[in-house]
Amino acid sequence: MARIFSGIQPTGIATLGNYLGALRNWVALQQGADECIYCLVDLHAITTFQDPATLREQTYAMAALLLACGIDPERSVLFHQSAVSAHARLAWIFNCVARMGWLKRMTQFKDKAGKNQEEVSTGLFVYPNLMAADIHAYHATKVPVGDDQLQHIELANDIAERFNRDFGVNFFPRIEPIVLKETARVMSLRDGNKKMSKSDTSDQSRINMTDDADTIAQKIRKAKTDPEPLPDNLAALAERPEARNLLGIFAAVSGESQETILARFAGSGFGPFKSALTEALVAHVEPIGQRTRDYLTDKAELNRILQVGTIKAAAIAEPITKEAERIVGFLPGAA
Numbered sequence: 192m193a194r195i196f197s198g199i200q201p202t203g204i205a206t207l208g209n210y211l212g213a214l215r216n217w218v219a220l221q222q223g224a225d226e227c228i229y230c231l232v233d234l235h236a237i238t239t240f241q242d243p244a245t246l247r248e249q250t251y252a253m254a255a256l257l258l259a260c261g262i263d264p265e266r267s268v269l270f271h272q273s274a275v276s277a278h279a280r281l282a283w284i285f286n287c288v289a290r291m292g293w294l295k296r297m298t299q300f301k302d303k304a305g306k307n308q309e310e311v312s313t314g315l316f317v318y319p320n321l322m323a324a325d326i327h328a329y330h331a332t333k334v335p336v337g338d339d340q341l342q343h344i345e346l347a348n349d350i351a352e353r354f355n356r357d358f359g360v361n362f363f364p365r366i367e368p369i370v371l372k373e374t375a376r377v378m379s380l381r382d383g384n385k386k387m388s389k390s391d392t393s394d395q396s397r398i399n400m401t402d403d404a405d406t407i408a409q410k411i412r413k414a415k416t417d418p419e420p421l422p423d424n425l426a427a428l429a430e431r432p433e434a435r436n437l438l439g440i441f442a443a444v445s446g447e448s449q450e451t452i453l454a455r456f457a458g459s460g461f462g463p464f465k466s467a468l469t470e471a472l473v474a475h476v477e478p479i480g481q482r483t484r485d486y487l488t489d490k491a492e493l494n495r496i497l498q499v500g501t502i503k504a505a506a507i508a509e510p511i512t513k514e515a516e517r518i519v520g521f522l523p524g525a526a
């Protein structure tokens with residue numbers, strides 16, 4: 192049995208990108224033999240300023256959404272990161288293992304900090320070390336993510352290797368990402384070359400997993416396309432990123448292959464294609480939004496689920512982190 196770990200930031204509402212790139216795979220992986228651990232990464236969230244009351248609400252909302260997507264707290268460990276101190280303790284050790292040059296290469300930091308590098312928090316810079324600690328604190332070896340996280344996973348492997356070498360141990364294992372090829376990067380509805388993101392300033396750029404049918408229909412109607420009719424083969428979409436993105440979304444939510452869908456709409460404009468896409472999306476997304484709202488009516492139950500998850504998570508992460516602390520030379524603390 193292997194251990195699977197993944198996380199999502201409780202900032203904003205999860206998008207269709209989060210869902211198709213990661214969350215639906217988290218749900219599917221529960222059916223296998225591996226142990227699944229899923230984390231609401233609130234320590235990561237505060238690398239950019241979060242209003243405290245909003246952060247609390249968004250953490251509940253993300254927990255509710257994960258349950259609504261099908262994360263089963265009996266089968267998987269579901270918890271919030273700040274509740275398990277092992278994450279922060281191991282991250283500190285990794286801050287002292289990772290090299291400045293490695294972190295300076297992280298494209299996500301460059302994207303997020305932009306020209307503002309002197310003003311962003313130091314947490315944003317060392318964020319990948321915390322992500323490495325999230326995974327290694329559980330000795331997890333498989334990490335289901337979208338492709339924007341692959342560079343961070345490579346870094347987590349570099350950190351593990353360096354730790355093992357510096358201390359002459361074979362303690363942290365190698366990690367493998369698990370990526371859903373077809374939806375590894377769902378793109379913005381406004382720009383087919385930009386990732387769909389919950390932090391994009393334009394709500395029109397994304398489908399939120401809690402959008403209602405009318406909002407989904409309106410966003411798809413307005414989604415950017417091009418003037419050409421749809422072709423009869425995938426290769427012809429190579430230079431048409433918006434069309435390719437919508438087709439990828441359509442295939443993922445309908446379960447049909449991209450080829451089958453193209454064959455149905457080849458030669459026509461985007462009107463009928465968008466209507467059918469809207470129908471498939473609404474059928475898939477709306478029930479998840481409804482279930483999310485249902486879960487959110489019972490915060491006591493959400494607290495209970497997260498507390499159970501926290502106890503299970505800490506039971507795994509605590510001994511591994513204590514051993515890492517022993518390896519680096521810390522004296523034991525209280526039992």
Ligand code: TYM
Nearest residue numbers: 197198199200208209212213322325336337375376377387
């Ligand atoms: P976050 O919160 O940005 O995103 C959560 C997951 O959704 C995926 N994703 C996408 N996939 C396809 N298309 C998109 N447009 C899209 N947008 C987001 C992300 O790849 C991710 O899998 N650093 C992580 C959270 C994290 C983590 C971890 C993940 C913290 N610790 C340990 C794995 C293991 C993040 O910010 O994800």
